[in-house]
Amino acid sequence: MIQLILSDLDETLLNDDGSINPKNIEAIQYFTKNGGYFVPNTGRSYKSVYGTLNTLGLNQQTQYVISYNGGAIVAISPAGVEKVILQHGMSLDLAKKIFKLGQVQADVDTHIYTLDKLFIYNISPSDKKYMAERQVPYTALTDDNLTFLSEEAPIMKVIFEHPDPAVRQKIADAVTAVVEKDVLLTFSSERYVEFNPEGVDKGTAALELADILNISHERTAALGDNLNDAAQIKKAGVGVAVANAKPEIKAIADVVLKTTNNQGAVADFINQYAGQ
DSSP states (O other): OOOEEEEOIIIIIBOTTSOBOHHHHHHHHHHHHTTOEEEEBOSSOGGGGHHHHHHHTOTTSOEEEEEGGGTEEEEEOTTOOEEEEEEOOBOHHHHHHHHHHTOOSTTOEEEEEESSOEEEESOOHHHHHHHHHTTOOOEEESSSOOGGGGGSSOEEEEEEEOSOHHHHHHHHHHHHHHHGGGEEEEEETTTEEEEEETTOOHHHHHHHHHHHTTOOGGGEEEEEOSGGGHHHHHHSSEEEEOTTSOHHHHHHOSEEOSSOGGGTHHHHHIIIIITO
């Protein structure tokens, strides 16, 4: 029987417009009321997930969230008190290198995630809309001077946004040519190039949380759609690809659902497999 479900958010749990299918809400509430843990495993900050937890009805008890592609595991009490259980950050020097190397052209949009904040340099109109739809709080940077980060919480990851896949690959190549051994590169949402510290990924964090909760790895399931979900799909007891997942994710999944994120794929998995 599955006891811990780890789910990506965008293009997996959430509809394309950032809302949640009522079928998913009903199934997740059923699963958790019967003793299961449903944990968002996202590239975003845990602070951006509060609305999702509220909609799912998961804010009535201590809830866990994995953020920054495995960079942090956070427990959130019903009163909203946050406790960082584990964190895996990067040095300021590494973050500065990644930031500088990724500026391959003038219209590159850059995110810097610290443990508790998101800073965005040169935000694009499409990214601004994306953030608004998902109610993600951020601070816009007016210049590329990052010295202020020495006074902030640890840096979790640096990512770049651009609509052109060729530009995203250009960014990836520019960064990894210099710091390949120090970073883990992933792509997500057909818009982002993401850099975490080497050894940090959604799958490692998923199993770390399972150990904290005393749940065997075989009783975990992970759902996703994009390349930054590969690690959790490989490492969980049951790896699950939604119908809209990239071919590379479907190829490594134990279960490939016939339903997309817009059709309540998470509910489909819970109803068909989570009770087994």
